[in-house]
Amino acid sequence: MMTPKTSASKIVTCPSCGGDSVYAPSNVFRPFCSQRCKNMDLGAWASESFRLPTEAPPDDLVFGDAKLQ
Numbered sequence: 001m002m003t004p005k006t007s008a009s010k011i012v013t014c015p016s017c018g019g020d021s022v023y024a025p026s027n028v029f030r031p032f033c034s035q036r037c038k039n040m041d042l043g044a045w046a047s048e049s050f051r052l053p054t055e056a057p058p059d060d061l062v063f064g065d066a067k068l069q
Helices: 035-046
Strands: 010-013 020-021
Touching: none
Parallel strands: none
Antiparallel strands: 010 020
């Protein structure tokens, strides 16, 4: 999988599992530590587990440009 780290490598936290990950061209899964973590993250995006909260206006409130109201 990964090659041993060199002095120029940077160690970051894997966004999926929280473990150490080598952030260097030698790690093809960067910033993830492994293919498993990369695929878990992709699956979360595909299943829409990562969502930004929205504040949708109530159905009876006019939505749009305030100048036109």
